[in-house]
Amino acid sequence: MNVVKKLLIVSVPLFILAGCASTPETTMDEPAMQEEAAPAAVEQPVAAVATPVEASTGFSGHPLDDPSNLLSERVVYFDFDKSDIKSEFRDIIAAHATYLSNHPSASITLEGHCDERGSREYNMGLGERRANAVSKFLMLQGVAARQIEVVSYGEERPAAFGHDESSWQLNRRAEILYKSR
């Protein structure tokens, strides 16, 4: 008995540690993990997105207004002259895809942006391609085309105004803006 108890006492913290190590990106990612597991499931996932976070963080209200909900993340960042979606942003886009498919009257504007390097009109095209990449991802997950409007601002609306990589990395982005919920 004693041995078993001791093993339990020892193994519980180990289990917790192991759990932490495998999901190092804090609780924010949790809802998305659930979503990815059942991306096509209707209705429930949205509730599932909101409920556990509310319970754990004390935030309440609309899931789009909950800072600990994945849906509160509305910016996808890109590498220089690239428009492929990096793996770390797939969960965010998937969360929005689920929300939009479950709320057919909801609609968004996808804004594509670039850093200041290179020529402006080329960046206008690149910004559009970035927004389109997010748009395609959303539509593959069941979002209707009529829910999405794409607009490119190229390098004309930077999020940060510096002239080095610390600003540029924040400017190479696509923003998800809800027009209606």
Next chain:
Amino acid sequence: MFAVVLNFISPLCKLGAIADDEVCSLKIRLLWFVAAGLLWLSGLTLAQAALTIEITQGVEGAMPVAVVPFGWQGPPGSKAPEDVAAVITADLQRSGRFSPLPVSDMLSRPTEGAQVNFRDWRLLNVENLVVGRVVPSGDSYIVQFQLFDVFRAAPLIGYSIRSTASGLRLTAHQISDLIYETLMGEPGAFATRIAYVTEIRSRDGARQFSLQVADADGHNPQPVLNSAQPLLSPSWSPDGKRLAYVSFESQRPAIYIQDIESGRRELVTSYPGLNGAPVWSPDGKRLALVLSRSGNADIYVLDLERRNLQQITRDYAIDTEPVWYPDGTALIFTSDRGGTPQLYRVLLADGRAKRLTFEGRYNTRASFSPDGKRIAMVHGDQGEFHIAVMEMDGGAMQVLTDSRLDESPSFAPNGSMIIYATEDKGRGVLSAVSVDGRVKQRLALQIGDAREPAWSPYTGTQ
């Protein structure tokens, strides 16, 4: 005495303007936004928008020249409305090809040919001498000048030009052009203008954009359009009277054409998606532009008279930044169809594209020299973006600039200089570099950022 070789009717006359009736009489279903255009005018003060010029790199062995302060034959005690000689001196200096003698070093100050003692100027190693005077004549002024070869003691050219008080700067630029052409054997581009976009950010984050037109020396900046939303890609009509540009004033990009003088403007395209990079054809009848209504950025040509749209490129890539061959039969454009953005040529007749640039991973935004012999472009290398030129007959690429964020090259109408946008100490500034890379000058705004420069064609209008 002055040899009056030629009388200019007025500096305000159209020296080289193209009478383009077809374009001037665009009537077909045009939406003129006169009121809107006027609404946008106003705002920036001239002081905010003024450009100052600094020569950052000149040519060694520039030609020594002296421009003597012009005489004034107005009433005693009065002053000429403009220091014409000072404007000419600054023009010649700015070109980098001349080294003007400081006025304080002059041993004599003749104001007409008969007063010139050539020995005074030979002593100072001045090769060419400009003397002149301004004579009031009713409501206008007559500017007379003569250019001398000092060592041969021979007059080269002499002109008498009628002008007005507000036109004296332009007259001075025209005199600079005449001097430049006589001594350099190629036309000058001093009496031309530049269009550019300024942005002023206030502390609360509000952004004020303005499309401006100024003299080539940065003087007389005039706002063409003010907006709280981005403005970009100004392009001159061949007659120098209108600008095409992209405005985000409706939160989406749209292409407009605006008459500079009257402020009247016309919405040209506002399709879903991109509406960008408008460029006038050499004959002024068509506009090359970029639309993404087919799903991604492609090049189109819009017939301004018939209003029909011809799709030129059909590729999944970003095809953008068209420029016309001087003969109007082909375009150069930027495309990343090969994996990285490079320049391509497409013949309008068959739509077939051929890659032109192979050096480096980033070559965009071509600008043709007026004679069609070379192109300037943005050349990206090791994370830096420079202005480079390439000879069209297969010559190598030559990088002209060494700052790291250079963009938007635009040739002067005489092909001698390229104006471009760059960044200096965190601010957007305009710079100009000679095609051989030896002369550089910077045009800095007193406040805010300047960018998207476009050098006007020859017009003679103001």
